[in-house]
Amino acid sequence: MIATMEQGQNVDTVTPGSIVASLEAVNKNYGNVRALRGVDFRVRAGQIVALLGPNGAGKTTAVKLLLGLMPPNTGRVRVFGGDPTNPENRMRTGAMLQVGRVPETLRVREHIDLFSTYYPKPMSSTKILAAAGLEKLSDRKFGELSGGQKQRVLFALAICGDPDLLLLDEPTLGLDVEARRLLWDEIRHLVGRGKTVLLTTHYLQEADALADRVAVINQGEIIAQGTPAEIKAQTSGKRIRCITSLSTPSLRQIPGVTEVKEDREAVEIHAREAEPVVRELLARDAKLSGLEITSAGLEEAFLALTQDSAKNGNHSN
Amino acid sequence: MSAATMTLNNAGIERSSRHTATIYLKEAKYEFLKNLRLRMYTASVLSFPIMFYVLFGLVLNSKEAIGGTGVPTYLIATYGTFGVMGASLFGTAAGLASDRGLGWLQVKRASPMPPFAYFAAKVITSMVFSAIIVLALFTLGITLGGVRMPFADFARLLGTLVAGSLPFSAMGLALGYFTGPNSAPPAINLIYLPMSFCSGLWVPFLFLPKVVRQIALVLPPYHLSQLALGVVGAGAHQSNATHWEVLGAFTMICLGVARIGFQRDQGKLYG
Numbered sequence: 001m002i003a004t005m006e007q008g009q010n011v012d013t014v015t016p017g018s019i020v021a022s023l024e025a026v027n028k029n030y031g032n033v034r035a036l037r038g039v040d041f042r043v044r045a046g047q048i049v050a051l052l053g054p055n056g057a058g059k060t061t062a063v064k065l066l067l068g069l070m071p072p073n074t075g076r077v078r079v080f081g082g083d084p085t086n087p088e089n090r091m092r093t094g095a096m097l098q099v100g101r102v103p104e105t106l107r108v109r110e111h112i113d114l115f116s117t118y119y120p121k122p123m124s125s126t127k128i129l130a131a132a133g134l135e136k137l138s139d140r141k142f143g144e145l146s147g148g149q150k151q152r153v154l155f156a157l158a159i160c161g162d163p164d165l166l167l168l169d170e171p172t173l174g175l176d177v178e179a180r181r182l183l184w185d186e187i188r189h190l191v192g193r194g195k196t197v198l199l200t201t202h203y204l205q206e207a208d209a210l211a212d213r214v215a216v217i218n219q220g221e222i223i224a225q226g227t228p229a230e231i232k233a234q235t236s237g238k239r240i241r242c243i244t245s246l247s248t249p250s251l252r253q254i255p256g257v258t259e260v261k262e263d264r265e266a267v268e269i270h271a272r273e274a275e276p277v278v279r280e281l282l283a284r285d286a287k288l289s290g291l292e293i294t295s296a297g298l299e300e301a302f303l304a305l306t307q308d309s310a311k312n313g314n315h316s317n
Numbered sequence: 318m319s320a321a322t323m324t325l326n327n328a329g330i331e332r333s334s335r336h337t338a339t340i341y342l343k344e345a346k347y348e349f350l351k352n353l354r355l356r357m358y359t360a361s362v363l364s365f366p367i368m369f370y371v372l373f374g375l376v377l378n379s380k381e382a383i384g385g386t387g388v389p390t391y392l393i394a395t396y397g398t399f400g401v402m403g404a405s406l407f408g409t410a411a412g413l414a415s416d417r418g419l420g421w422l423q424v425k426r427a428s429p430m431p432p433f434a435y436f437a438a439k440v441i442t443s444m445v446f447s448a449i450i451v452l453a454l455f456t457l458g459i460t461l462g463g464v465r466m467p468f469a470d471f472a473r474l475l476g477t478l479v480a481g482s483l484p485f486s487a488m489g490l491a492l493g494y495f496t497g498p499n500s501a502p503p504a505i506n507l508i509y510l511p512m513s514f515c516s517g518l519w520v521p522f523l524f525l526p527k528v529v530r531q532i533a534l535v536l537p538p539y540h541l542s543q544l545a546l547g548v549v550g551a552g553a554h555q556s557n558a559t560h561w562e563v564l565g566a567f568t569m570i571c572l573g574v575a576r577i578g579f580q581r582d583q584g585k586l587y588g
Contacts, residue, residue: 064423067427068427069423069426069427069583070583071583087429087431090427090428090429091429093427095424095427095428097420097423097424097427098420099419099420099421099423099424100418100419100420100421101415101419101420101421101498102421102424103351103421105350105351105354105355106347106350106351106354110347110350113343113347114343114344114347115428117339117340117343118340118428118429118430119429120336141354154424157424157428161428161429
C-alpha cells in the first residue's frame with residue numbers, strides 16, 4: 001500500500017475508459033526539427049487506437065516517448081499514471097519498433113525465451129509462438145527468416161510478457177495481405193482479453209479496419225481525433241464514378257462538383273451532395289454507364305486534413 | 318479493494334532478486350551464444366593470437382630466450398594480452414555500435430530488461446572468450462613448446478589476463494557509443510593494432526626503439542602485458558600496483574566516456 005502511494009500510480013487502470021497512456025502538451029525537437037508540437041493525446045483502456053499519418057509525421061517519435069526511450073522537451077508523458085521509464089510500467093508494456101537488425105545468430109525460441117524472462121508473468125512459449133504464427137519456425141535462426149517472419153518475431157517479443165498495453169510502430173509493414181489479416185485478428189483477440197493497443201500506421205485501410213479511435217497526425221501535430229466514422233464525416237462528400245463522354249473541364253463546371261479525377265476509362269467526381277450532380281450527368285449524357293456512388297473514404301478525409309494542415313502550418317512557421 | 322486491483326498491485330511489485338539473477342544469467346548466456354555462432358567473430362578473435370603464437374613461438378624461435386625467459390613462455394603472456402584485448406574490444410564495441418545504430422538496443426531498452434544486464438553480459442562474454450584464448454595458448458605451449466610452470470603460476474596468469482579484459486571491455490563500450498555499425502570495426506583496428514605494437518605485444522618490448530618504449534608507458538596493453546610477464550618471471554620495471562592503477566584509471570575514464578554516450582543517446586535518435 002505504502003509503495004503504491006509513494007509512486008503516485010494510478011493502479012486501477014484495468015477499468016475500461018481510464019487513461020492508460022498519454023502525451024500532455026508535448027513538444028519534442030531534434031535540433032532544429034520540431035518532431036512533435038504541442039501534442040495532446042490519450043489512450044484509454046480496452047481500446048485499439050491508431051495514430052495515422054504520413055512518413056515523418058512524428059508517429060515513431062510519439063511511440064518512443066511513450067516507451068520512455070527519450071524525454072520530451074516540454075510537457076508530460078504518462079503510462080499507467082506514472083513515468084514511462086519506471087521498470088514497473090515497462091513490465092506491463094510491450095513494444096514493437098522498426099528495427100534495422102536483430103541478432104541473427106540466435107534462434108526464434110531463444111529470442112522469445114530471453115525477452116520472456118524480463119517479465120514477471122510471461123505467456124507460455126507455446127502460446128506466444130501460436131499467437132505470432134511462428135510454431136514451425138521456433139528453431140530457425142533469426143537471420144534465416146523472411147522479412148514477414150522477422151516482423152512476426154518482433155510481434156512475439158512485444159506480446160510475450162502478456163502486457164496490458166501494447167505499443168506497435170507500423171506493425172504490418174512488409175507483411176503480405178494474409179499475414180496482415182492474421183496480425184489484425186491477433187490484435188483484436190488481445191483487446192478482447194482486456195488489453196489496450198496503440199498502433200501507428202500510414203495504411204489508411206488499417207486504421208479504418210482496426211481502430212476504435214483514430215488520431216491523424218501530420219508534421220508533428222494531431223489534426224483530427226475521433227472514431228473512423230467521425231474522421232470521415234469531417235470531410236463530408238460523395239464519390240461518383242462513371243464512364244462518360246463528357247469532358248473533364250465541363251464536368252468541373254457542374255455546380256457542387258469539388259474535384260474530378262480520371263481513372264483509366266472512367267472519371268471520379270467528388271461532390272458535396274451526389275443527387276444534383278447525378279441528375280445533371282444523366283441529363284447531359286444519356287449513354288452514361290458504370291455509375292457508382294460511394295461515401296468519401298478515410299483516404300479523402302485524410303488527404304483533405306493533411307492538405308489543410310500543411311497550408312495552415314506554413315503560416316505558423 | 319477489489320480482487321482486480323489486488324492482482325494489479327502484485328504485478329507492480331519489483332522482481333525478486335532470484336528473478337533478477339536469472340535475467341543476468343540468461344542475458345549473458347545468449348550474448349555468449351550469439352557471439353560464438355558468429356563465425357567471423359570467433360574465428361578472427363581466436364585465430365589471430367593462436368596463429369601468431371604458433372608461428373613466432375613454436376615454429377620459429379622456440380628454443381630462444383628473451384631476457385632469460387623461454388620464448389614460448391614469454392609469448393604466452395604477450396599474445397595472451399593481444400588476444401584478450403581483441404576479444405574484449407570486438408566483443409563489446411562492434412556489438413554495441415551495431416545494436417545502437419540499427420535500433421535493436423532501443424527495443425531492449427523499451428523492455429523491462431535492466432540496462433546493466435546488457436552491459437554485464439557483454440563484459441562477461443568478453444571474459445569467457447578471453448579465458449578460452451588463454452587456455453588455448455596454454456595448451457599449445459605445454460604440449461608443443463615445452464612450457465613448464467607451477468600450476469599456481471598458470472592459474473595466476475589466467476586470472477591476470479582475464480581480469481585484464483575488463484579495461485578493454487570498458488574501452489569497447491566507450492568506442493561503441495561513439496562509432497556507427499560500419500565504422501566500429503575499422504576504428505577498433507586503427508586503435509588497437511598500433512597500440513599492440515607499441516606495447517611490445519608483437520616485437521618484444523626489449524627490442525623496441527627507445528622512443529616507442531616511452532610511448533608504451535601510457536598504453537594500457539603495455540601494463541597488462543607487464544603484469545602477465547611478471548607472472549612468468551619476465552616482467553621488467555615497475556611494481557604490479559602501478560600497472561593495476563594505470564589499468565584501473567583507464568577503465569574509469571572509459572566508463573565515464575561510455576556514460577556520456579549513454580546519456581547522449583537518450584536525446585539524440587531521430588525516428
